[in-house]
Amino acid sequence: MGPCTSEFRSLDNKVWPFLAPLNCNILHCWISSLLHLPDMDREGNDVIDFILHRLEVELGKKREKTREMAEQLRADGAAVEALENKRLMLINERDEKVAVKKAVDKLVFDFLEADDNMNFAAQRAMLNRIVALMSRDAAPGV
Numbered sequence: 001m002g003p004c005t006s007e008f009r010s011l012d013n014k015v016w017p018f019l020a021p022l023n024c025n026i027l028h029c030w031i032s033s034l035l036h037l038p039d040m041d042r043e044g045n046d047v048i049d050f051i052l053h054r055l056e057v058e059l060g061k062k063r064e065k066t067r068e069m070a071e072q073l074r075a076d077g078a079a080v081e082a083l084e085n086k087r088l089m090l091i092n093e094r095d096e097k098v099a100v101k102k103a104v105d106k107l108v109f110d111f112l113e114a115d116d117n118m119n120f121a122a123q124r125a126m127l128n129r130i131v132a133l134m135s136r137d138a139a140p141g142v
Contacts, residue, residue, distance in 0.1 A: 104130070107130050107133070108130070110122075
């Protein structure tokens with residue numbers, strides 16, 4: 001066994017966020033192994049195999065994390081779409097209520113104006129419309 005193989009095998013897995021603090025012997029062994037590919041010994045092959053294995057493991061972890069993030073993104077997108085649909089529904093409900101309120105306010109204003117003018121026929125017609133509006137609004141809640 002060469003001087004760098006035992007040191008290389010003793011590296012902790014936490015070192016691999018990319019070959020972070022390699023000591024000079026390990027780095028020298030790795031580079032010399034890469035430069036002498038045709039006449040490389042068994043220990044050099046072990047080092048390269050180990051490096052490739054660790055890189056494949058890290059790549060697998062990154063792919064898994066990417067897959068998880070893509071799933072979360074899809075779930076978040078669906079949640080945003082559901083909230084947007086609810087917001088649009090609430091806006092429509094608000095607009096309908098505002099329209100009904102405007103109609104009632106106009107009827108009340110017209111009624112008070114007819115009262116000032118002593119126009120009893122117009123008052124009677126408006127009272128009937130107000131009662132119809134109130135009974136229509138009360139019916140869904142009953």
